[in-house]
Amino acid sequence: xxxxxxAPWDGRGxxxxxxxxxxxxxxxxYPSRGRSRYRRFKDGALPMQPLMILQRVSQxxxxxxxxxxxxxxxxxxxxxxxxxCLVLQPIRFPRFxxxxxxxxxxxxxxxxxxxxxxxxxxxxxxxxxxxIGEGLCDDLExxxxxxxxxxxxxxxxxxxxxxxxxxxxxxxPCKAVQHRHxxxxxxxxxxxxxxVSPAAMRIRLEALSLPVPPMHSxxxxxx
Numbered sequence: 001x002x003x004x005x006x007a008p009w010d011g012r013g014x015x016x017x018x019x020x021x022x023x024x025x026x027x028x029x030y031p032s033r034g035r036s037r038y039r040r041f042k043d044g045a046l047p048m049q050p051l052m053i054l055q056r057v058s059q060x061x062x063x064x065x066x067x068x069x070x071x072x073x074x075x076x077x078x079x080x081x082x083x084x085c086l087v088l089q090p091i092r093f094p095r096f097x098x099x100x101x102x103x104x105x106x107x108x109x110x111x112x113x114x115x116x117x118x119x120x121x122x123x124x125x126x127x128x129x130x131x132i133g134e135g136l137c138d139d140l141e142x143x144x145x146x147x148x149x150x151x152x153x154x155x156x157x158x159x160x161x162x163x164x165x166x167x168x169x170x171x172x173p174c175k176a177v178q179h180r181h182x183x184x185x186x187x188x189x190x191x192x193x194x195x196v197s198p199a200a201m202r203i204r205l206e207a208l209s210l211p212v213p214p215m216h217s218x219x220x221x222x223x
Contacts, residue, residue: 060176061195064118067170072100073125075118077107085109085142086117087150088124089135101125112197116167123166128159171196172204181205187215 068075080087087104105117120142124132137150142164144155172194184190190213191201198215205212 060173060180061193062170062173064115064170067122068103068118071122071125073122074100074102076102076104077114078104079108080104080106082106082108083139085113085138085140086121087135087137088121088132090132112195112200115171115195116200119167119170120163122170123163124155124159126166127162128155131155131159168200168204172201174208177204177208178210181210185213187213 065075074091085106089102089104090099091102092099103118103121105114107114109117117138120138124136131152131154133152133154135150136144136152136155138144138160142160143157144160145151146153177194180190180193184193187198187201191198194201196204202212
C-alpha cells in the first residue's frame, strides 16, 4: 500500500478507521438529497415545477404541514385582522446568497380557509416567486393590495387566479375527487373528507363535470 493509498487512522494507536458506507440517495429525506436545505431557494424558486408539486400530493386529504416542510416553508399561524388571510415573506441568508420563506396565516379563520390560504401561497411560490419581492399579503378575496405597507403592485388578479388554480389542485386533486365522489352520499361529507368548504367542493365537482350530491342539511329536511 502506497502512502496515498493508506486508510485513515482512528487516532487510538492501532487499527485504521473504517470508512462509513455511503448513504443511499433513496433514504435521504426528500427533497434535500444531502445538500444544504436552503440551496434550492437561491433564485427564489421552489425546488419543483407546479405539476411536480401536484404529483407529490399522494394522499387525501393532503397534509399541508408535511407539504410545506418538504418545500422548506415555515408555517406560522397568528392572530391577524379578519380581512387578512396570509402574509408571505422571504428570509434571506446573505452569507450564503440564499433564502427561504415564512408564511403567516390568520389563526382566527376557520380550518378550511386556513388550508386554502396555505395552498394559495404555495401556488404563488410555484408560479411567480420572483414577483413576490419583499413579500405579499392577501385579503379575504385573495387579492394583494396595491398600496399600504404590505402592498405588492407586481401581483395582479391574473397571478392570484393562477395561485388559486394550484391551491384547488393541491387540496382537491382530480383523481382523488373522482375516486372519492361515489363513496360519500352528500356534499357535506365529501367536503369534510377533503377538509374544504362545501362551496369549494361544489365548484370543484362542477369543474370536473361530476354530479353534485345534495347537502346533508337538505337531506335531513326532506325526511
